[in-house]
Amino acid sequence: MLRGRIVKDKMAQGLMCLLTILSILFVLVMAVGLYLKSAPVLEGRSFVSLITSSEWKPMKGEFGFLPFIVGSLWVTFLAILIAFPISLLTAIYLTEYARPKVRKLVFPALDILAALPSVIYGVWGMLVIVPWISSHVAPHFMDFSSGYTVLAAGIVLGVMVLPLLVSLFIEVFSSVPIELREASLALGATRWQTAKKVVLRKTLAGMLAATVLAVSRAMGETIAVLMVCGCVIGIPKGVLEPCYPIPALIANNYGEMLSMPLYESALMFAALILFAVVLVFNLLSRIILYRIERKEA
């Protein structure tokens, strides 16, 4: 009887251990799989030439990813530029000032933003942001713009990463001990001075990690961006031009990717780039955030 129970326990342990290790290995499997798939396009073309060329002619077998990479960078940069100050101020207010009542009001709002699917943001972008840019922003600078621009994608993405950034900032700020704040307040500092000179200073690394995490989230976002970015191949020269970020490229062309030689491989290469960037960014920022968490405990 006892033996049976122990055997059962050991078996369960083995099974669970296996499941855990398999899930870790999954990251590797993904990397290897994407690499193998993108190997054909890397044959005869150097990695550098692939990401620095802007010639995109799949029919002729020319794959230059520069326009897509630049498009991704533009959109991500703009999204962080919009989301960073808003989430920083919101997070400071929520950790340093807010009464529980205010928090009870703001958290559900952030919950909603976090829960809405990408495609809903796309709909919102098409119905609100794109027409707004087309009729109110662009006319100041040019004759005509459809509104499907870097700016539209940046705004939509910015709103999408807001809840993530706020919650990460709150987590990071909460790791600062109250005594430190009180030490500053007791010297006659205002709350803002305390936030600026003690809390922000103490959490620089954590804030950086949070931002990097938000960057990687923004880079991989697909459908919403696809719906508002314009999808014109070319290096955008300003925020009021259309662009074509990497995820949009993959999503838009999956249908025809089997019809042309190397096309599938090229798209998998694009996915591999995304995978690599997100992997590195996530590893870096998570390791920093773990350190902070451990110090707190």
Added chain:
Amino acid sequence: MKVNKSKRIEETLFKVLMWVAMAVVFGFVISVIWTVFSRGAKAMSWDMITKLPGGGFYIGKEGGFLNAIVGSLYIVGASTLIGLLISIPVVFYLNVYLKKDSRLAYVARLAFDVLFGMPSIVYGAFGFSIMIYFGLRTSLLGGIIVITLLIIPIFIRSMDEATRNFPRDILDASFSLGATRWETLKVVVRQIAPGIATATLLSIGRAIGDAASVMFTAGYTDSIPTSLSQPAATLPLAVFFQLSSPIPEVQDRAYAAALVLTVIVLLLSIGGRFITNRFSKNKL
């Protein structure tokens, strides 16, 4: 006194800026919700959610998007079940079998965080290439597999968080009664049930809203799939595809589908918050 003044002005200025930032957040929430509800309500009708696309649906004739609703439910239901079956043992293993400073637990948590951050388009692309490798075509099964992979990290992360605050005394109490760790699982599961429920709602929300991964793997169809090897429509793709049509009637259906999707996701989110609040109240 002059000194005080500049200090106070700075304080007030930034307080105002913070209020503005929060107002902007609320503004975004209201704008998105209002847009989806007002446009969706106009296009909404009973037919939309009870009928399949009829003949000529895509040129504006009658029909609804029941295919997408049912497709989404199939995929989400199956992958949530499988996801739970895989995640609970892993979370249990991380928290009960492994020690607090275990190297394996650290690496595993890191891996799940990385997987959590992976864009769904990468899952989609990877899943698609695997399916080609095995000679599978876009199908309900493909969608279920990819969505399962997508939500496992979400499950594990949020359940892990709920479990980590789990009082270890209860474990010790169970062990001291002579229970094996495996038998203790039941105790733990009962204790963290609210955490599991929240994690499940969160995962369902993510699963039902994800478009980029199912686009590659589940495909799209006008009928309700009757076997795992048939393609399946999903709600987000119903929004996405119909919105790219130039015909206003078809676009209207996209808005109606967007409304349905938003309502589902909002209900899940509210449910999650509710459980979390109840749970933390009981704890105190």
Added chain:
Amino acid sequence: MAIEVQNLNVHIKDNHILKNINLTLPEKQITCIIGPSGCGKSTLLRTLNRLIDGTEGVRLDGKVLVDGQDIIGSGPEITELRRRIGLVSQRPCPLPMSIFDNVAYGCRINKMHKRHKALIYAVQKNLKAVGLWDEVRGRVRTPAARLSIGQQQRLCLARSLAVEPQYILADEATSALDPISSKTVEDLFVSLKNDYTIIMVTHTLRQALRIADNVVFMYLGEVVESGPAQQVFHHPQQELTQKYLSGAFS
């Protein structure tokens, strides 16, 4: 130049923490607040510089006159009040910056010295005042967290002195220190009483016996007895005080 507490009541949520406190804390003397833990000593101290405001659900009634000005309510400028009342907490709490910046922090916050030279002079003066200057000379730009706990506590004292307060509150300021550092800090407080009014919460009766000019004995949120140290220690009027002093409860 004294602090006068009149009918002070403090509630935190539904708990009545301080009950009808009436006290006079005389200037340029050391007043020790003693009593078993949980009696409201720390709450009283945190009320004096309004650090209690950060506590959730707190309600203050009554009057606390600092130099004749009532500091309860939303009228007075709290940050200015806090500048005038320094705080040394139980655990030393260096800010995440260099030794120099720690001492200079309050001066900069309050824009006290227009010229950099004056700031450097002020930092030096206050580090000397706590006897830390010779120990950290040449490494004032290194992080304060590298100092020993005892040094950190003296640094915190120097930091408080740098904003030129008139009062110093100390919340069991020596309890986290080793005996030697503890003695150093204690001696510092004695030497400072010529210039500052010092209010100290202490956990050791011996310490109070050594340095207090006045003693306040609190129990369950009330002031049981207060007065000159000699009188309270040697001729306590209340039975409770007698019991506490004889170690009947702690």
